Amino acid sequence: MAKLPWTRLDIQHFVTLMHVARCGSFTEAAAQLGYTQSAVSQQISRLESLVGHLVVNRSAGGKTVTLTPAGRVLLQHAETLTGTLQRIAIDVDALSRGAAGILRVGCYESVGAKLLPSVLTSFHQEYPKVQVALTELPDDGDLLHRVESNDLDLTFVVFPLTAGPFESQPLLEDPYVLVVASDSPLAESTLPIDLDDHPDLPLMSYAELRPPHSMEARLGRPAYRSRVVFRSNQNTTLLGLAGQGYAAAVIPQLGLDPRRQDVHARKLASVNPRIIGIAWHQNRELSEAASAFIRTARAVASQLSFPV
Incomplete structure (x- = not known):
């Protein structure tokens, strides 16, 4: 038995079959499709030739038609195929609008731990077909460079930005705090702490950041560099050492x-x-x-508070 020439089937054969089945007439199907009656008849005849079976029963004069068993089987597949094509059209349209595909986002640890989870949850409820591809780096300067080179679509940043072709929106203020062991005398303080009043207190903070983001620059005290005994870009590391009393951590x-x-x-x-x-x-x-994504990030950030 010769193999069925599936590759020669055309989606239009199935579309025509669906209209013929729905209308029960070549004439009405042709009117809906914008074809001549002979063109519809030729489409059905071509389909029958390719599948090797009659797909419609033609009445005398061809005024009415009904599906054969083979036609009913093909009709089921026709509905599946056209449904798939409709979904493809919807997905391609969504892709062209940016409502599907991959969104490349950059972030750093603190945002990834506290802000990003809620942003992603809300975002995916609205855009389930968009995959967020995350790039995590400790310094937003490196992330901005990737935006400039088109390796990222968006990135979380800390102001001020590096010079470059960037647009931006602020999201929230993140105060700096001093983290000490729970049994430290400083833990009992209820007033803001001035580090100048504690010149012998060893400090820890982040490493490998743009100069404006260094602890010394943020505190406006370049001399504090000599008091820094440990640097890490991992908050868990800094908090763990602070908890052991190794030094006090200055972090956001x-x-x-x-x-x-x-x-x-x-x-x-x-x-x-x-x-x-x-x-x-x-x-x-x-x-x-x-x-x-930007809109969602702003909404989530507006709900974030920082009681100390």
């Missing part, structure tokens, strides 16, 4: 873990908070999904 409040009982965080006097934002390339049009 977003880096805290409220579940830890071995540390206490205290406000720092006369230290401006860092401003967390989100940035993108100013010369590239934002996709629908990218705009929605």
Whole structure:
């Protein structure tokens, strides 16, 4: 038995069959399709030739038609095929609008731990067909470079930004705090702590950050560099060492873990908070999904508070 020439079947054969089955007439099917009656008849005859079976029973004069058993089987597949094509059209349209595909986002640890989970949850409820591909680096300067080179669509940042072709929006203020062991005398303080009043207190903070983000720059005290005994870009490492009394950690409040009982965080006097934002390339049009991600990030950030 010769193999059925499936590759020669055309989707239009199935579309025509569906209209013929629905109308029960070549004439009415032709009217709906915008074809001549002879064209519809030729489509059905071609389909029958390819599958090797009659698919319709023609009445005398061809005014009415009904499906044969083979026609009914083909009709089921026709409905599946056309449904698939409709979904493809919807997905391609969504992709062209940015409502499907991959959205490339950059972030760093504290945002990834505290802000990003809620943003992703809300975002995927609205855009379930968009996959967020995450790039995590400790320094937002490296992330901004990837936005500029088109390796990222968006990135979370800390203001001020590096010079470059960027647009941005602020999201929230993130105060700096002093983290000490829970049994430290400083843990009992209820007032903001001025580090100048504790010149012998060893300090820890982040490493490998852009100069404006260094602890010394944020506190406006370049001399504090000599007091830093340990640096890490992992908040868990800094909190663990602070809990052991190794040194006090100066970190943004977003880096805290409220579940830890071995540390206490205290406000720092006369230290401006860092401003967390989100940035993108100013010369590239934002996709629908990218705009929605920014909108979602702003909504989530507006609900985030930082009691100390």
